[in-house]
Amino acid sequence: MDLGRASTYGAINSSPTISTLTLLSGKHESLQAELQRAVDKLVDLNPVLSGRVWQKAGQILLEPKAHKEFLRTVEPPKDFEKFSMGDLEGLDLQGKVKFLQTLEQSLCSPMDGCFTLGHGSQVFLVELLSLGSSIHVLAVHLSHIVGDIRTLYDLVGQLNALMRGEAPVPLIWDSDLRLSFDLFPSSLSEKDRRKLQWGILGWMVQKLCGPKRLSRVALLSKPKLAAKKQELKDGASFLSSNDVISAALSRAIRGSDIMNLAVNMREGGQRLAGNFWQTVALDHEAAKDPNAIRQHLPKRQFFKTDEMPLWPYAFGRYSFVTNWTACTCHLSIPGLTVRCHLPHSNFLKGTPTNVAVIFHVDAENLGLSHNVPPSNLDTTGLLGALML
Structure with a gap:
């Protein structure tokens, strides 16, 4: 296969x-x-x-x-x-x-x-x-x-x-989309695609010269998040939790010029198994505004400048945020009580560039698991205001 x-x-x-x-x-x-x-x-x-x-x-x-x-x-x-x-x-x-x-x-x-x-x-x-x-x-x-x-x-x-003794809804593993799907948005120019590929060099630079990566978890308050969504909404019909948390990370992370966000490309309730997400690159400064994220993320194109910069990728000055909260099929076993969920930290510790995962820690609270060194993370601003 x-x-x-x-x-x-x-x-x-x-x-x-x-x-x-x-x-x-x-x-x-x-x-x-x-x-x-x-x-x-x-x-x-x-x-x-x-x-x-x-x-x-x-x-x-x-x-x-x-x-x-x-x-x-x-x-x-x-x-x-x-x-x-x-x-x-x-x-x-x-x-x-x-x-x-x-x-x-x-x-x-x-x-x-x-x-x-x-x-x-x-x-x-x-x-x-x-x-x-x-x-x-x-x-x-x-x-x-x-x-x-x-x-x-x-x-x-x-x-x-x-x-539970029920018949599960099947998954489609061999879809036509799987063999033609591209992780880079079609709106990217060939020149910008080549610049993105310099991210491999940046990965190696950070692996050899960057700080040791550890995993840390912050708990986020849903009521505080809901209040911030209303407070920060400026002309947009709504702000998602992803918009606000990604903006908070853009404000909090030091030493990073590009914020990469993962976007699920499945349509509706498609049960497609495989890798169907695209990386959308946002300028860190522009991504500090959740309204800018809400406006530009659906376009799946880089914003703030006409061309994607080269050096942030070549030196590993980029971050990546992935949101798991849309995935609601958390493990549950009849007769047992679920206490909390957590992404395993292996992939965070093994990745030499900034990575953050937004997830449901339990039914009432969100969690943020990340590998950003404390010296490069400012929690006194919006991010700190969202924490429990």
Whole structure:
């Protein structure tokens, strides 16, 4: 199976795996057995997940049915062997997130850190870590080569249905769009496209000379966000959460000239599996205004200057924001209570340029996971005003 042109871009090579972690509580006597059946059925429904990736004659190809094990149980760290429900109940939301961040070190997909096209790579894995009989962490990993975050959450939605004993809505893996889709907007000139490709050099410059990247999580208040959307609206019919948070990041991040935003290109309720997003490049200064983002983002073209600048890409002075909040199929298991969700930090730690992920940390709050060094992030302005 040819995975198409969209899989060859540097963003995927630098972030080979996307993962979501879910903290759950409650007793479930047959959790592992039921999860095993559901995961096996999920792979049967989506044979791509059983494959491994190879590179041949300039193409990225998938060899199906190369793997047989897709659920792995993980032993908890010794420091948490006696962690109880009482301990969990005593944590506020920030405490639960930090708890999950600590446990994620044990939930590291074998796809991370050893990904090589030449040797093949597993593309899908579910991990289960249980603390006693009442606290569970589930990690779902997907290779970015075969799918984007929408694909990951559609698979999570299918897994939820299987755990409920229902028939999941199928995904289309071999669409006509997949082989012709381009991650760069059609409005970009060939000259600007060539400048964008200098981002690979900037990635290498930051990898060799830039600061060490760590993952940090900030909690965002939905009421504060709603108030800011009304306060900052200037002529626009509405502002989205993405507009305001992206503008807050543009104001907060120092040392970056370009803000890249990911836009999902699926239409309506299309159930297309694969990589169907485009990168829209915005000038950092202009993107400080959420109304400018609202005006220009749908056009999918660079704004502020007539031509896209070269040097920010060549030196890695760019940032990337991706919004996961449109993906609402969070992992849920009958009989268990969901405590919080968190993107795995591996791809943030492994990316040498600024990356931020907007996500639902629970049903009531948003989260912002990022790898921006504290010295390069000003939280006294709009971003700080949105935090819990």
